[in-house]
Amino acid sequence: MNGRVYADEFIEDELISEFVINTVNGGEELKPPKIEAGAAIVIDAETGRVLYEKDAYSRRAIASTTKIMTGIVAIENGNLDDKVKVSKRAASIWGSTIKLKAGEELTLRELLYGMMLKSGNDAALAVAEHIGGTVENFVAMMNAKAKELGLKDTSFKTPHGLDVEGHYSTPYELAMITRYALQNPVFAEMVSTKNMTITNRSLYTTNEMLSLYPGADGVKTGYTGKAGRCLVTSATRDGFQIISVVLNCASRNKRAESSKAILDYAFNNYRPYELLKANQELGQVSVYKGKKSSVSVVAVEGIRLPLSKEEKENLETELTLYDSINAPVYKGVEVGKIEFIANGKLIARSAVKTAEVVPEKKYGDYFRDVLDIWFKLAKPE
Template sequence: MKKILIVTVILMTLFVTVIYADDINEEAPASSIFEDLTVETYKIEDLNINARSAIVMDFESGRVLFEKNAYQKRPMASTTKVMTAIVAIENGNLDDMVTVSKNAASIHGSLMHLKAGETLTLRELLYGLLLCSGNDAAIAIAEHVGGSMENFIKMMNEKAKEIGAFDTNFTTPHGLDEVGHYSTAYDLALITRYALRIPLFNEIVKTTSIQIGGRYLQNTNEMLTSYPGADGVKTGYTGKAGRCLITSATRDGRRFISVVLYCDSRAQRALSSKKILDYAFSLYYPRTVIKSEYLGTLPVIKGFEKTVPVYVEKTVTIPLSDAEMENLYTKISLPEQIYAPVTEKAVVGTLSVYLDDQILCESPIRAGKSVKQKTILQYFIDVVISWLKLIK
């Protein structure tokens, strides 16, 4: 009978762990995982990573530098909270006092350990949301900013579409496993790129620890203390999502965002992140492939002036490897002539940069000034002037 009781307790423990798992082990301090902090050089064929889906995106340009199943929809666990933070910061008052509901205080998984009835500022709750991955903080924030969980989730989904994350759907503000709650590595990189442009978000996710009232909050992101240049962003874990991690790392003015989804362990998600970030840092450097400059002039037909100056509108700098630089070429699409009237800054052509046979980036070519169209009277005057010159 005693053996049956022991076995029953073990099985119940395993059941509860699987059902209620969300960042259960994420609350451990973010300790160093890598013995050697030097950056390794990888070739893309060497990137055998544990993550089922992964991506590296350049922060400045949004260019994808590496991807593995990056457009496959998956549960994303607490990486959800990046969007929760965006909606809260953009729609809430950071100094508002938020009263914690029974609903928020009773949620399971990773917690800030809030108590029903206590009050904190929205700013303080954001630290609990992003550092210790508090599911209770997520609900308290959603109920306060959205007025209800349902309305806040609607706001999250609307924001996702605005950002361009079209393969993402939120059903919770915390990321616990639920039918219809999913994203992709690509979409999460897009969402994170947007979030990192928000100063408060950028500041919170690189914070390793902070004292909030009587609580000492420590960041669950192991990369902050393990990877040179790491400055964010968010961990995640549920039974269906596996170990997930979004990382931002900055070195020498280069900032890359990595996302790894469904890794088998905390160590494997960190190693997967390290490998793909090392790959990006070792190969990709910012290169100016388009310069904003005047190209010359275009003939103008039926205009008061015979030509109009034209210029490339924007300078484009993107990360490229040495091998890619060797395969770049440029095409300029311009008509042989244009007809008056011409409006200043009107688009008259396009400059395209190709990598192999694919367009890498483009810039409009615009008119440098306005040119009015000649009237019939002006043509008559021109004819008379020409005739007078001939008879002199």
Template sequence: MKKTARVVLIVLIILSNLLCANMVKGDDTNDDGPITNDILKSESWEVAGNQAPRVSAGAAIVMDVQSGRVLYEKNAYKRSSIASTTKIMTAIVALENGSDGEDVIVSKKAASIWGSRVGLKMGKIYKLGNLLNALMIRSGNDAAIAIAEHVGGSVEAFAEMMNRKAAEIGATNTNFVTPHGLDAPQHYSTPYDLALITQYALKNKKFCKIVSTKSSTFEGNPINNTNEMLSLYPGADGVKTGYTGQAGRCLVTSATHSGWRIISVVLNCSTRSVRAQSSKILLDYAFGNYKIYEYLKKGGQISQVGIHKGLSNAVGICSDKDISIPLKKDEADRIKVEYDIPKTLEAPIQKGCRIGTVNYVLDGKVLASTDVKSTATIKRKDFYYYFDRIFKTWARLVHQH
């Protein structure tokens, strides 16, 4: 009997060690060594070359923030585990449905979650704004649970909010189960969807401020951003790291140069060094090979359209939005502008009404499109207009005689 018990104990110890060995580590874990500037010194924008880059990431993408144009992709539409890059959506849902000063009471579930943590205490009250910093800077899983329960009422209800927002953004190949991203069978996204979600999130100024912060404090203790690119890549200004055993090392980066902002996503990298170097290669490729071409300014007059039976013979037309597209030089030579605008319009015309569209097309693919709107209100020539014309003509003739 004692021998059997001893065998069972040994088996349990072995299983426990195996479980610990395979346990998902938090984003802050630096188990594969520090990243040095030497890793990012190889190549520059000027020598990045026109050839599509090769990266060790399992899946990746580069996207222009303004136009949404994809500049590079590798398995970009394949469903993958995304680890703590999940927290990009957690943050934006919280920012849109809560305010910094709200009190958040920490539950047992939040306080006891494993992985990357900031040490929240069960029953203690924290401000939502402080928890958002802990979420995105220190990648606190406990902060993620606390935020989800406060904003959504429960983790499950908050996940539904995340999924509704993903659908609204257009991230249709994404499903969220948790607010922290620890491995779960039905929790997934793609590089493309993550880029779309990030593109949306970067419109929020408060989000941008948090994810660009290198270091801060939480409850009097210093916290450093888990995003190595903020310190290693010139112009890097976000966004979020991730790491689980299933997802590997993940990183969503935004970087800005000369007013041009792009997003890179790398998933399933073997080490932090690999994800940093893969991100650098992709950013260098985009900045080194593409240039922003500005075609239209919102509100800027494009042309005029004739008006039939209007008090004016023509009305100005303008773009409904800015059109700026990142292009390689040879692409800029090939891009075509297609106008879908009528030659004449029937009065009356209201200022701001949609007149048509302008499309910018490269090799048969629409890269950018905008509605074209009228710049003024043009009234129609009615009975009173013609009567007035006849009366004035008659009066002039009488006066002449």
């Protein structure tokens, strides 16, 4: 059984042009693009900072981009070398498939590649039944993971993303799911793969951006009648990784063009800067009744953030510390905050903590202080 299928929920036989190869030069500032997508977003993969958005918080059908959550839940809860027996339910699903047959056995790893590369709905059901016991139990696991990630506008009804009432997410939350999933090296490797041979099958990715966009390293396509053409893309250049989402595009070309436009916009308008190092010393706070008169304070967290040229030029830092702290002082006590403000807007913050211990003065310490003063006064000039 061999076949090359470039399809998602429906067969997509539309050819993709080579337009993406001619990218703009790094450093050339771009204006926010006008794109032919119903909703879209670009975020920084490291911090989650939003770099571009268009109606990014509206609930929408997301088609097979659903499988991003299916994939990460399966990877986190399964053994990739497990043998999975395909059920009749999985083998009979419609739309994009890898042509699984009831009773056939593949490893969980192979099924995940079939699901992520070729968007196999049959593979998604087989994965769900294996991990969850039933599809319904697995969908509950997907929703539990969404809740764990703090998502408020995401609801899963299936592991494959075919149009069902009540199955939705937003560009922002889909980007945040992707950001989380890409932190898993197994997931990241799968979604960056262009082709793969598994049992009796040659798989070729449905993700046109992997071949057309320089630096693209993921993630997932989607296409249903309700959702339109959808695409989640990850791209990395010089260690700067960003994630784009476009939903409800009219064609494969339009979703690729829209993805290119917003990725170019982000890469050419933003650069990552290290604003603060973890444990970076920031000053001193006075200590009342301590063996030392002050204590060193440091940043709790490091901050590395993508900034536009304008933001970098107008960046302000505000350090707020306690006037004093009573002894005894323990290491790691929060004593203030440091904030970074660009164009009047707070863009990052870290708490500030004590870096050392300062014991409280005892009676003997005060007595020695008095003696020191007396000897200094009594010492002849």
